[in-house]
Amino acid sequence: MAQIFKPSANTIAQVSLLGGAIVPLSVGLGIAALSRSPANTKVGVPLNQPVPFSHEHHVGQLGIDCRYCHTSVEKSAFAGFPPTETCMSCHSQIWTNSPLLEPVRKSYETGTPIRWTKVNKVPEFVFFNHSIHVNRGINCNTCHGAVNDMNITWKGNSFQMAWCLQCHRAPERYLHENEADTAAGLTPRQQVFNLYWKFQQDGVKHLDAHEQDLISGEDPVSFDKDEIAKGRKLVNKYGVKTQQLADCWICHR
Amino acid sequence: MADKRPLNDVMITGEQNYRSIDDAIGSLVIDPKRHKYPWYVMATLGFLGANVLAATVTWLVYQGIGIWGNNWPTMWSFDIVNFVWWIGIGHAGTLISAILLLMRQPWRNSINRFAEAMTIFAVMCAGMYPLLHTGRPWVAAYWLLPLPNIMGVWPQFRSPLMWDVFAVSTYFTISLLFWFMGLIPDFATIRDKSTGRVRKVVYGMLAMGWRGSNRHWHRYEQAYLLLAGLSTPLVLSVHSIVSFDFAAGIVAGWNITVYPPYFVAGAVFAGFAMVILFAIPLRRWYGLSDLITLRHLDWMAKITLATGLIVGYGYMCEAFYAWYSANPFDYHMSVYRRYTGGYAWAYWSLILCNVVIPQLFWIPKARRTESTLLIVAVVVNIGMWLERFVIIPMALLDSYVPSASQPYYPTFWDFAMFAGTVGFFTMMMFLFIRFLPVINIFEVKDLLYKILGGKAPPLPAEIPAGAGE
Numbered sequence: 001m002a003q004i005f006k007p008s009a010n011t012i013a014q015v016s017l018l019g020g021a022i023v024p025l026s027v028g029l030g031i032a033a034l035s036r037s038p039a040n041t042k043v044g045v046p047l048n049q050p051v052p053f054s055h056e057h058h059v060g061q062l063g064i065d066c067r068y069c070h071t072s073v074e075k076s077a078f079a080g081f082p083p084t085e086t087c088m089s090c091h092s093q094i095w096t097n098s099p100l101l102e103p104v105r106k107s108y109e110t111g112t113p114i115r116w117t118k119v120n121k122v123p124e125f126v127f128f129n130h131s132i133h134v135n136r137g138i139n140c141n142t143c144h145g146a147v148n149d150m151n152i153t154w155k156g157n158s159f160q161m162a163w164c165l166q167c168h169r170a171p172e173r174y175l176h177e178n179e180a181d182t183a184a185g186l187t188p189r190q191q192v193f194n195l196y197w198k199f200q201q202d203g204v205k206h207l208d209a210h211e212q213d214l215i216s217g218e219d220p221v222s223f224d225k226d227e228i229a230k231g232r233k234l235v236n237k238y239g240v241k242t243q244q245l246a247d248c249w250i251c252h253r
Numbered sequence: 254m255a256d257k258r259p260l261n262d263v264m265i266t267g268e269q270n271y272r273s274i275d276d277a278i279g280s281l282v283i284d285p286k287r288h289k290y291p292w293y294v295m296a297t298l299g300f301l302g303a304n305v306l307a308a309t310v311t312w313l314v315y316q317g318i319g320i321w322g323n324n325w326p327t328m329w330s331f332d333i334v335n336f337v338w339w340i341g342i343g344h345a346g347t348l349i350s351a352i353l354l355l356m357r358q359p360w361r362n363s364i365n366r367f368a369e370a371m372t373i374f375a376v377m378c379a380g381m382y383p384l385l386h387t388g389r390p391w392v393a394a395y396w397l398l399p400l401p402n403i404m405g406v407w408p409q410f411r412s413p414l415m416w417d418v419f420a421v422s423t424y425f426t427i428s429l430l431f432w433f434m435g436l437i438p439d440f441a442t443i444r445d446k447s448t449g450r451v452r453k454v455v456y457g458m459l460a461m462g463w464r465g466s467n468r469h470w471h472r473y474e475q476a477y478l479l480l481a482g483l484s485t486p487l488v489l490s491v492h493s494i495v496s497f498d499f500a501a502g503i504v505a506g507w508n509i510t511v512y513p514p515y516f517v518a519g520a521v522f523a524g525f526a527m528v529i530l531f532a533i534p535l536r537r538w539y540g541l542s543d544l545i546t547l548r549h550l551d552w553m554a555k556i557t558l559a560t561g562l563i564v565g566y567g568y569m570c571e572a573f574y575a576w577y578s579a580n581p582f583d584y585h586m587s588v589y590r591r592y593t594g595g596y597a598w599a600y601w602s603l604i605l606c607n608v609v610i611p612q613l614f615w616i617p618k619a620r621r622t623e624s625t626l627l628i629v630a631v632v633v634n635i636g637m638w639l640e641r642f643v644i645i646p647m648a649l650l651d652s653y654v655p656s657a658s659q660p661y662y663p664t665f666w667d668f669a670m671f672a673g674t675v676g677f678f679t680m681m682m683f684l685f686i687r688f689l690p691v692i693n694i695f696e697v698k699d700l701l702y703k704i705l706g707g708k709a710p711p712l713p714a715e716i717p718a719g720a721g722e
Contacts, residue, residue, distance in 0.1 A: 004444075004450075004453045004454055004457045005454075005457060005462075009462075010462070013461065013462070032401070035403055036403060158403070160403040160404065160405075161403065161404035161405055161406070162402070162403050162404055162405030163405075164405075165404075165405040166405075
């Protein structure tokens with residue numbers, strides 16, 4: 001009787017053994033990579049908006065304060081979206097005929113709000129609060145990236161839970177104060193917005209290292225021992241309860 | 254035959270030679286006619302049971318675990334009871350295959366294969382419960398295993414539940430490898446004996462090119478011994494860790510140091526009962542009583558008796574702790590939930606099943622009579638199920654807050670899922686009988702060779718002397 005298997009069966013057996021180990025591993029790693037890639041997180045991907053609003057122009061070049069439009073960021077959970085009236089406070093005077101602003105004018109006339117595409121969002125089971133973060137001196141750019149450089153706005157960070165927990169598990173690595181500002185009597189909250197004024201006035205060179213990171217959109221984390229020691233002092237000063245900061249209920253109530 | 258005395262040794266009876274052993278076991282796979290109506294009845298029943306399981310699980314996943322009777326404070330109930338019960342059933346297989354191998358007990362050779370199969374199918378049944386207990390099995394991967402994930406959350410490494418995941422998955426992996434390793438030479442035998450092309454190809458692939466050369470045997474023996482060494486600690490560790498799920502908890506009645514040995518003994522106890530329960534129909538229906546002899550049954554009954562006594566000691570310890578610890582909650586739980594109260598019937602039936610009835614095995618005749626063996630085996634399995642029932646929901650429903658204590662009632666679906674896993678197990682076992690060699694062919698041949706004092710058995714009559722085989 002003829003042989004059941006050809007000699008090639010040996011190779012097939014060996015390859016399938018190896019494949020049995022490699023394929024599941026690669027699939028797993030592939031899924032892991034995809035879930036962390038901009039294809040899923042949309043980090044760095046500008047989203048289409050009804051009006052091509054440029055943060056780069058309004059914030060970076062003109063120096064309009066964040067709070068001019070996002071009015072409730074210091075006081076409430078939600079930072080706030082500007083009503084059309086906010087846009088029209090300037091654009092009833094300048095660029096009044098620009099075709100790009102047609103949707104804004106139309107919205108103003110009809111009283112229908114502009115449907116902006118939301119760039120930064122957390123799931124509904126996450127209770128995120130802007131005010132607590134701003135009041136502890138967490139800068140806008142820490143989470144939102146270099147908004148001052150964004151022509152069409154994109155997401156600066158993944159907003160995945162692991163990303164949140166980097167700070168929630170070790171806030172001393174992120175808390176920072178500019179000593180000169182503190183000496184001048186600025187609160188942590190005031191320092192958040194003062195950064196942009198300093199940047200407007202003196203440019204990036206006169207900022208300290210942490211602030212330069214923020215303005216350029218780098219992750220402002222410090223692993224330096226002294227910096228962490230300073231951060232820990234701030235943790236105590238601001239009364240940040242680190243022992244409960246990574247508890248489930250802090251964000252999921 | 255001239256050489257009758259050694260052939261009549263208790264571990265293999267009748268006049269056996271290598272071919273008769275091949276035929277007795279291998280033909281179960283090759284020749285469908287060896288399977289008579291009992292196979293069809295059992296396989297059908299098993300298949301129906303597996304369908305009940307499928308329906309239950311579908312309804313469970315659709316509707317959520319609210320269809321079970323679990324409710325605060327009894328959050329662990331039938332699901333965990335059945336998990337522990339099934340894991341325990343598997344233990345005999347590992348004990349037989351690993352510990353008895355290392356102790357060079359040749360009587361393991363004719364029962365290890367199906368005992369190991371029982372281990373694997375039992376662990377499959379067991380594994381379903383905690384997975385479905387999570388309520389969302391599709392995301393249980395990162396709840397149970399430490400997988401790096403975008404949420405940055407990890408299982409609690411300090412929790413015995415986490416260790417349990419490792420213990421059970423290691424146990425399943427090693428058992429499966431061990432089983433498969435042992436099957437390879439037998440796959441080759443079936444490949445060589447079968448005539449159909451499909452069988453030749455399938456068993457040929459499973460045999461992984463086994464030719465039976467010296468080198469193959471050498472490596473096989475090494476690997477087999479290695480796996481035996483790896484699985485020996487598992488016999489003790491797996492159920493110890495399962496017991497930590499309870500012993501490390503703060504529930505009154507669970508926090509007892511006797512739990513690990515008590516659970517391990519209970520597992521071996523239930524496992525051997527299940528092996529007996531399966532071995533008797535097997536030898537009866539398939540004419541394998543020459544290979545699974547009364548001697549085997551006798552020894553298994555003795556182990557059942559011994560482990561049963563250890564379990565009995567565990568019950569005594571529980572009672573003793575309840576009194577000696579002076580913990581009013583322990584005392585209350587034991588006296589008013591176990592020994593008296595609405596569920597006392599469960600406790601006293603468990604004592605009857607696990608402590609009183611197995612004492613029959615002190616009588617040699619009882620150990621060698623199939624009917625007594627069967628009855629005691631069934632009783633022990635019921636008893637061990639009741640034991641877990643008494644341990645888990647009984648202790649939980651007696652909460653520290655008296656107003657929280659509520660009675661527990663299982664629902665139809667609790668029973669349906671249990672019946673379903675029993676059906677699934679039965680189906681798998683009977684498929685196993687049909688498609689895999691149910692007794693280790695080559696080890697029985699080896700045993701025969703040893704029994705004959707290191708001489709090959711006589712050739713079958715139809716082969717002329719000197720032809721060799």
